Amino acid sequence: MIPDGFDYHEPETTAEAIELLEEHGDAETELLAGGHSLLPAMKSGLSSPDVLIDIGGIEELTGVTADGGTLTIGAMTSYSDVLDAEAAREHAPALTAAVEQVGDRQVRNRGTVGGNVAHADPASDLPGAVLVSDATMVVQGPDGERDVPAEEFYLGMYATDIGPDELLTRVEVPSAAGAVGTYVKRASPSSGYAMVGVAALLSVEDGAAETVRVGASGVMDRGVRLEGVEDALAGGSVDEETIEAAAARAGEGLDTALMMDDLRASGEFRAQLLEVYTERALAEANADLAAPAAD
Amino acid sequence: MTIDSMDPEEVDAADILGSAIERREDPALITGDAEYTDDIQRPGMAHMAVARSQYGHADLEGVDTSAAEEMEGVVATYTHEDLHGEDTPEGGSFSLPTGWLLDSLEQVDHPILADGRVRYQGDAIAVVVAEDRYTARDAAEAVSVDYGRRDAVTDPREALDEGAPALHGEDNVAFDWELGDSDATDEAFESASHTVSIDVENQLLVPNAMEPRAAVADYSPGSGELEVFMTSQNPHLHRLLMSGVIGHPEHKLRIKAPEVGGGFGSKIHHYADEALAAWIAKDLERPVKWTATRTETYVTDAQGRGHRTEAELAMDDDGRITGLRVDTKANLGAYLSTFAPAVPTWLYGTLLSGQYDIPAIHCSVTGAFTNVPPVDAYRGAGRPEASFVVERLAHLGAREVDMDPAEFRRLNFVPADEFPYETQVAVVYDSGDYEKPLDKALEMVDYDSFRERQEQAREEGRYLGIGFSCYIEACGLAPSELAGQLGAQAGLWESSLVRFHPSGTVTAFCGTSGHGQGHATTYAQIVANELGIPYDDVEVVEGDTDEIPHGMGTYGSRSAAVGGSSLVKSSEKLVEKAKEIAAHQLEADPDDIEFEAGEFRLAGAPDRSLGIKEVAEQSYLAHDMPEEMEPGLEATSFYDPDNFVFPFGTHVAVVEVDPDSGEIEFEQYAAVDDVGNQINPKIVEGQIHGGIAQGIGQALYEGAEYDENAQLLTGSMQDYAVPKTYHIPEMETDSTVTESPHNPLGVKGVGEAGTIAAPQAVVNAVADALEPFGVEGIEMPLTAERVWEATNGRATTDGGSPPGEGDDEGGEKR
Known part of the structure; x- marks a missing residue:
């Protein structure tokens, strides 16, 4: 199946992505990350967005860093990059263990932690693990950033606290080193x-x-x-x-x-x-x- | 024992037959150089897509193609009326025929585009042809259909109930068929000391060949030739059938099967789509391509199995089987597919004696129309269903008479000195030695120590189980006279042509049509061996009605036994002619010429010899031929075997079951198969591996599930679990060799053995593991949930209840 036509945007910064979200607020807009949930849905006709904003290439949304007792995982960090980061294993062992079990190698090379979390598929591997890790979701919109604890982030099946003009920028995990x-x-x-x-x-x-x-x-x-x-x-x-x-x-x-x-x-x-x-x-x-x- | 492949260069010519030569077809398949139907392009080619029923059962109250026609790039649309209009050229039936008749068969019309009513989700309603495939698909979606919904039924038992929604006539009975001696069987049960019974479902399966079905049709108005490339397991049969369906003369129809990516039976049958592509190419005088989407394969490829069976086994005090009674309701789907009537009857009932000497057997089968896609042959086709019934009963029978399950089987085996053995269900087993594979398998799993380990494990709260499957199968249905008596509307011989070229290389044409089995390798081994020429000098050609004299195709594990034997016969004829030429040129009597390793030698004068390649060259030069002999060196044969061949073997699964999670872990899977002589042991091993994987798929994972409206719930790989590599255990394979006495190669057949053997080995192993929970069996697929439910004493057990009381569907409540 070939999806219906859509407008495609490839912002280079988070700010640019948020501008695009605002600009296309009236249209059916989807953020594209690794594409492992959205693209199959589009191919099967379950999802037919008018506008696709591809945030997978936004550099500032990638990477794993440990700083002052907090591990930060950029939303567009691939599962594989999390697994390659020693800091992730040290500070977020439960989340890393879950990431290790996502799909297969190809999926882990393309799929992203942020895409997973924001998609909120209850049968995915990460929802339970981010709760266990006491993660905080950092969400950014036109009015700036806000922190959402994992406990309050998920609203239901495929539903999160992310507003229509916001995007998830990173997942912060308090260090569980030693556990x-x-x-x-x-x-x-x-x-x-x-x-x-x-x-x-x-x-x-x-x-x-x-x-x-x-x-x-x-x-x-x-x-x-x-x-x-x-x-x-x-x-x-x-x-x-x-x-x-x-x-x-x-x-x-x-x-x-x-x-x-x-x-x-x-x-x-x-x-x-x-x-x-x-x-x-x-x-x-x-x-x-x-x-x-x-x- | 894993067999290593060999480079043909490293194999002595004398050993070429029987060596594990690496498959010559693999490099092209692996690198993508192989050409499949969808790879074929033609100038000006248009693309076809099919608008299909969304519902399992409905009247068509209106089909409106106008929106599709208005789309840019749409070339044409067709509905049932367009095939039956005043302007339509006469001659085509536009309905799909049935290739196997039974006395009581209710033949029903199977239009290639629905005639006012659809009977399964996926039934073709209209066709759209467009400049590109995407437009064609979009336009097919734009076909507007008004449906008048009808009640649907998908289970064969329910379909036969009074008041069930009828698909065609008054009821859903497609046929009533029986085999065996009813009175003798009744008597056996009356005098039995012990009986056991089962009430089982052998679930519907989706074939899932890797390559979806496809066709490219090209018509030449000048010559009237219609060329159709298609995913076919039997091009000549497709040519014959399609010729009648679309009204195009057989001699101006060419069917070619390019590389075909698997079939498992699903590409034997003649479907609507390929016929439509061919007819439309002629109608439009434009090449037309159609390729199924994976979604379409789920809803249109003929599905397999679909039995509901009640069966009973009678035994005497010593544990000897005295009788078997089987009653099966077979799901045929919405229409009769090409060989559908044969599968649950002659390919099923005839195998119900298994490996056992059973003095009285009776089997009755009722075929039922239901709102699922037509059901037809799927890897094993009737034989897995039979073996499943027999081996599940053997498992329970042994338990009932308190015997070891291996010894119970041994006691009841047809003794090795009784062959050929005539069963009570109309077939004569050619050869067999059933204890050999059993003994070897018992050794492989160290059965002596297993029961001890099992006992210890149970004390620790762990549940090990062992399951046996001593299966029999029948391959290469033959001879044609018998096939005709049983209802086949075709002969089941095989044809081949072996042709020397003047330079000394050979092309071997065979009427079988491989689609992954490795015929290019094995047939070359056969011919090289017969002619005594290098393996690399033999090219094998299959799958083209214009190149190959005739053929019946590849299915039912018949290619080696029937096609391979035909190649032997053709080669023998060729050698016979070559011998006369050689004798002539050596100035000797042909009776004095010996042929060995490619050389014709005068007996007693070893230096007077002529190589067969030289003879070939001479035959084409024709400068010095025996009197009245025609030039050239080639030979054709039509080989019609005397009988089926009956491979057999023992598969043993050793599992551990976790009653808390319902999870099944394989500790070991041992398979000992006797497929007669092996042309290429590596290919044999590969067929066994693949077959076991497919059988385990049925046992544990697969199943076409429908809702009450006959909508397929498991309509994609997301929901239908085709096993992945990590679902399949390491397999230990070995073999014994009992030659078939009646074909020149002494081969039997191997394509379906694993699929036939595996399911009941697994189910019996799980039942054995869970014996402490009182579990006698669990319905396939043995999902974790069903296993867990069974350990909780809830439903899903398939044994022990008297027939008629075991209808609980347990695990299917979802």
Whole structure:
């Protein structure tokens, strides 16, 4: 299928991109990043924007930097570039672990962190991981920048707090250096998207859990924190038994009636997988804590 | 055991047959030099697109092509009326014929453009031709259709229920067919000590050949010749069928299959689209190209399988099988595709004896019309469905009589000294030695220690399982006389022509039509071996009705057994003639001439010899030929085998199942296949690998799912899980060799073996793993969710219930 015609713009700066957004405020406008969600949607006719603003080439939106306890990932940084950045692994281990599981190598070479976050596909790998990482989304519009905590950023399926004349410029993550981050998922055998994906961030001090943050993608209409799991482990010992008990609380606070329910898996099965994968994410994190990776 | 490919240069001429020569077709395929139908360009070529039904079942209350016609670049539009108008030249039926008849078959009209009613999502309604393919597609979308929606049905059992929406006549019965001895079978069950039963679905599958279907048609008004390049597994058959459909004389129709990117059966059949492209090229006197989108392949390619089956096995006290009763409702889709009636009948019921000596068998099959695309042959075609039924029952039977599943099978095998063996379902197995592959497979999986490991694992809360599949298949349906008795509207022989050129190289033409199987390599091996000339001096040509004498095509794993044997016959005839020429020139009696390694030698006088290449040259010079002998050196044969060939083997899957997540991990997959003599072991191995992958696809991932309106829910790669490499386990393959006694190569067939064998090996392994949960079986595909549900004692089990009570669709509630 060939998409309908559209106007194409290739701004070189963020400011220019925002101007274009304002200018085409009346038209159906889409921002193009790595193109891994938008282009298939356009090819299949699900999306037919009048105006396409390609922000993938804006230099200032790329790169990974660590500064004063904050890791900053430019919105147009490709997944591969995040994985190549030592700082990302050190300061945002859970997010990096999730990035590692996105699609395949080709997808990771083209797709961007910002594109993923802004697209807000609940079955993507990052929504749960950005929550776990306590990330802040920095959004820029005509009136300047504003910070949106990850908890408030996602409004629902494919819906975020980004205004029509704004764009996501970077993702800021408070350093979790010293903690271990993991991400495990049950991928749909057809699409590879997460039926359930669980990200965990864990550190232990003197035998007691210090940091315990667990979140999931693919289960609800947006990424969720698994507070029951976190409460169960917080401050206590982390072992096979406590992990199993904590994982059993994965569904706590989640409205099972609103769980994703589709051709790939029923809501009921997703709730089951959520427990299994929570246990696996935590067990893997705990094992990594016990025996840090040799590299 | 993985086989390494060999450079043909490094193989002794005497060893060329049977060596793992690297495939000569691969470089072009890999580099993109190979030419597929869509690569073909013609000056002034127009492009065709098809407007298709959005709904599974509806009346056409209005079809308006005016908006499409007004679009810039649109050349023409056609609807059903345009094919049947006053100005339409006479002669074409514009309906697709059925190539296989059964006594009770309800033949229905299958118009190439819908006649007032559509019966599946994807049914062709109108055609648009435009200057470029994009305009054609856009214009096809601009065709406006008013639909009067009708109720739809997609399940064969439901379609046969009273009150189900009927597609054609009063009900949806396409045929009722039976095979075997009903009374004897009833008796076997009455006197049985044990019985087990299953109620299973063998789900509908989408073929998903890598290359979508396509056609390029070019008509010469001057000569009246119509040339059609198309994605065909059988060009001559397509020529015959298309000739009638579009009313163009067969001798002025040329069908060429360029490189074809897979078919799995889906490119055997004659579809509307290719016929439309051909007829329109003639009508417009312009070349026309049509290439299916992937979306179109999902909704129009003939799908496979689609059985719902109740079956029972009767056993005596010792665990000997005494009877088998099978009742199947087969999904035929909306119309009868080319060979559709054969697949769930003669290609299915005849294989229900499996590898076993079963004294009484009865099988009844009802074909049902439903609102899915026509269902026809798909890799295995009837035989996987049969093997699945038999091997699932064997699994449950062993459990019922408390026997080891391998020993239960061994006890019931047709003994090696009983061949040829006549089954109770109308076929005679040519040769077999079933214990050999079983023993080898048991050794490969170290079966002696497996049960111990399984026991230990269970104590640790881990669930290992082993599944056996001792499959049988039938390839190279033959002879033609039998095919005719069974209803085929075609012969099933094969034709070839082997031609020496004056310079000593050879072209071998064969009526099969490879589309990935490696015929260019294997046929060259056969011919080089027969003629004693270098492998590189043989070129193989397939897939062109003007170049090749005749042919029946490639499907049903028939090419080596029937096409390869035809090449042997042609080569033998050629050598016979060459021998006479050689004798003449050596001034000897032909009876005194021996032929070996490409040399004709006078017996007892080894220095008096003539090479076959020299004879070829002499035959074309024709300066000194035997009296009354025609010049030239070539030979044609039409080879009609005496019987099918029956490959067999044992596949064993070893899995670990996580009952909490429903996930299945392969620990091992061992396959021992006996496909008779192997022309090229590397290609055999590749066919086995691909077949297993496809079988595992059916077992674990694939399935065409429809909603209640007959809309395909799994209509793209996003939703239909074709397995990826990481879904497929390492496969350990080995083989035994039991020659087929009735073809000159002693070969059987290998193209479908893996697909036939794998599904039930996997399902049986999972059932074995989950025995502690009381699980007897799970419906395919064994998604994680279905496995999890089964371990929770919920639905989806396919065994143990008396027929009629197991209709629960469990895992399909979505």
